[in-house]
Amino acid sequence: MSSAEKRCKTCGRTLVKLSSSQYEICPVCETVSLFNKKLKGRVLNRIEQIANVVRSPYQEDIKTLPSQTSSPWLSRFPQIRTNQLTPTLPLQKRKKAVLCGVTYNGHRKKLEASVHNVRSMQQLLVNKLGFQNDSIRILTEEESDRSRIPTKRNIQEALRWLVQGCQSGDSLMFYYAGHACQIPDEDGDEIDGYDEALCPVDYRVAGVILDDEINATIVAPLPHGVTLHSVIDTCFSGTVLDLPFLCQINQDGLYMWEEHQLTNKGTRGGKALCISACADHQNSADTSAFTGNAIGALTFSFIQAIETESKLTYGRLLTFMRKKVHHAQQVVGRSVPFASSLSQEPQLSCSTRFEIYSELVKL
Incomplete structure (x- = not known):
């Protein structure tokens, strides 16, 4: 060897x-x-x-190890470097809300409960649902900031702000308490021949905000993964967001989705839901039957359902609100004001069909 x-x-x-x-x-x-x-x-x-x-x-962005x-x-080894990796964090899910309450001070049809409705909704969003006050834009006639008075221009700007920069995972809320109206449809996109419209405080001068505009502003731009909830406590509000599908439900809880679109008015993949005080042909009312103070019947029943019901589905929410509103109408009497002669049935409409008794309400 x-x-x-x-x-x-x-x-x-x-x-x-x-x-x-x-x-x-x-x-x-x-x-x-x-x-x-x-x-x-x-x-x-x-x-x-x-x-x-x-x-x-x-x-x-790493440093070369010194040779020992x-x-x-x-x-002969390639220079190995150390690196402090910063993990990629998921995009922060945001919650934004626009709460609008119009009182119409000086108007013969002044609404006393609108501001109280807005404050009650704000407390729900902050205390129960995790919204931050700085992500909530409030418009009432009591605001010191003139850009927060519920004029047509300010409401339009607030709605644009609501959806600006929204991304997957975001939860958006639009709440409105005030007057609304119906006007003849001019573009042929309404099954019943009428557009629904919100009445800002200056509607006599600036005009109303049509459902077509509301849809184009806060529904059509919604990307995939974004959810918009609208709670509309006003008359003629059943299809005020012009969403394609309206949930028809009977006293036994049986339901079907009714198509309400002559033209495509959906989203860009997001989901839009509208919980409204009544059907398009109905009136809504404020009442003191619940708390002794005037509050919107829809607003009170919505808040109570969210606060008291666990694992709340949309079907349960709708039946809960209808039951509460009916009860308030039944107890109307000598000392409890309510528009009892007018029927009021809370409505649910959506950009897509879904199973209302299995999908949970997530705000």
């Missing part, structure tokens, strides 16, 4: 090259010394390939 002396290039100790092997492990520093140039080249090339794979995700040895082995 032939042998040849070699020295370890790390510690200098004499090594013995074995004829049956192409490498020797130094018994002192345990460095592997290769004696066959071809084998040495192939091994080092393979090591470099592996190192490139390992270091590639960490190539940027003059070993030719380590000097």
Whole structure:
């Protein structure tokens, strides 16, 4: 067996090259010394390939490790760098709301409960549903900021703000308490021949806000993963968002989705729901039957359902609200004001059909 002396290039100790092997492990520093140039080249090339794979995700913004040895082995490794990786955080899900209450001060049909309705909804959103006050835009005639008075222009701007920059996971809320009206449809997109419209405080001068405009502003732009809930406590409000499907439900709880679109007025993949005080041909009312203070019948029943019902489905929400409104109408008497001669049935409409008794209300 032939042998040849070699020295370890790390510690200098004499090594013995074995004829049956192409490498020797130094018994002192345990460095592997290769004696066959071809084998040495192939091994080092393979090591470099592996190192490139390992270091590639960490190539940027990392520091080079200082060399701790003059070993030719380590000097052949690609420079490995350390990297403090910052994990990619998921996009923060946001909650935004516009709460609008119009009193019509000085008008013969002044609404005393509108501001109280808005404050009650604000408390629900903040205390129960996790909304932040700085993500809620309130419009009432009591606001000191003139841009928060519920004029037509301010309401339009608030609705644009509501959907601005919305992204998947966001939850949006539009609440309105005030007057509404019906006017003849001029563009042929209404099954009943009438547009529904909200009446801002300056509607006599600036005009009303049509359901067509509301749909174009806060429904049509909704991207996939965004959910919009609208609670509309006003007369003639059944289809005030011009959503394609209206839920028809009877006293036994049986329901069907009725198509209400002559033209496509859906979203860009998001989901829009509208909970309204009554059908398009009906009137809504404020009442003191619930608390002794005037409050919208729909507003009170909606808040109570959210606060008291666990695992609330949309079907349960709708039947709960209808039951509460009916009860208030039945107890109307000498000292409890309510528009008892007018029928009021809370409505649910949506941009898509869904199973109302299995899908939970998530705001």
